[in-house]
Amino acid sequence: MAKIDSDDYYQVLGVARSATTAEIGKAYKKLAVKYHPDKNPENKEEAESNFKKVSEAYECLSNEEKRRTYDQFGKQGLGGPGGGGGFTRGNADEIFAQFFGGQDPFSMFFGGAEGMPGMAGGRGGPNVAFSFQQMPGGGGGGMGGMGGLPPGFAGMMGGMPGMMGGMPGMGGMGGMPGMMPGMGGGGGGGRGTRRRRETPDVVPAETAVAVRGLRQAAQHNGKRGVVRDYDDAAQRYTVQLDDGEVLAIKFDNVLQLVDAEVTGTSRDEYNGKSCRVTGFDAEQLRYTCDLGGGKVLGLALDKVILPAGARARVVGLTSASGSKWNDHIGKVVEYDRVAGRYLLQLGGGNQLHIKPANARL
Secondary structure, three states: OOOOOOOOOHHOOOOOOOHHHHHHHHHHHHHHHHOOOOHHHHHHHHHHHHHHHHHHHHHHHHHHHHHHHHHHHHHHOOOOOOOOOOOOOHHHHHHHHHHOOOOOOOOHHHHHHOOOOOOOOOOOOOOOEEOOOOHHHHHHHOOOOOOOOOHHHHHOOOOOOOOOOOOOOOOOOOOOOOOOOOOOHHHOOOOOOOOOOOOOOOOOOEEEEEOOOOOOOHHHHOOEEEEEEEOOOOOEEEEOOOOEEEEEEEEHHHEEEEEEEEOOOOOOOOOOEEEEEEEEEOOOOOEEEEEEEEEEEEEEEHHHHHOOOOOEEOOOOOOOOHHHOOOOOOEEEEEEEEOOEEEOOOOOHHHEEEEEEEEOO
């Protein structure tokens, strides 16, 4: 049983010290939904305190390295928010949003229809955005399961009648397509879900990516997946990982796994070769590039030509006319080999010609 006020992270979540990562995640799901302040408006202050305690415990125990340190030295061995002090509501909200893939797991069951996309509202709090994924097209007699739930959440809610196994009185809806943000209810007679219009400042759906730079959910860094959607309001991508987890993360936490070209190195045998960008060292400003055959290089920004269609952030422009575009994201249209510059398409019809050192995946 969870002991929220305990100084022991394991007791806070109500798990044994030998608990598996899956068991820790299951305990967090239950408690985070139970104590989320938006679900406890009549007692918001206490709920927020409990919500932060649960999130702090999960943030530590779900990270293998932090958990080993905690098991050996306790909280005093940890630095930063997970070290028993300074853990904020913002930290807790970020963990919650990343864990549930940007979905709102409690408004669907406890908050009524106002939180359901395509009906009204469509947001579950200031830092949480959510959507329904495609619902399985089963036979009549029920809604065939809630396809938009994060992996494992359905199991936690399995005891709720009328939710997981089909909704009584809703016969004939088994094949209804899922609802995505901005869409109306079902309809469509078998049409796929509608996709957002492609824009130059957003990585398109179905782009292969790797997760990078997460601090509150560092256990996901390095994992690969696919972009499923983008929330303009929250400025977060919905990324489905290869292991089935769903995250809601920002551009800086998404590395596009693109096929690029090696150029300008001191090794002529590599120049002109195609390589797969598989990583990025933010401190050394180098891409990890896989040439195949077991050959992997660490290359500076100007030694890699990004392909047309890749999205890149503008960085390091110093001129009066160019500096205003720093931090903007644009689409690589082409690379001018003579000038050594990209043509980058930005929002609002704007274009830039910039050097590779000023364009970062």
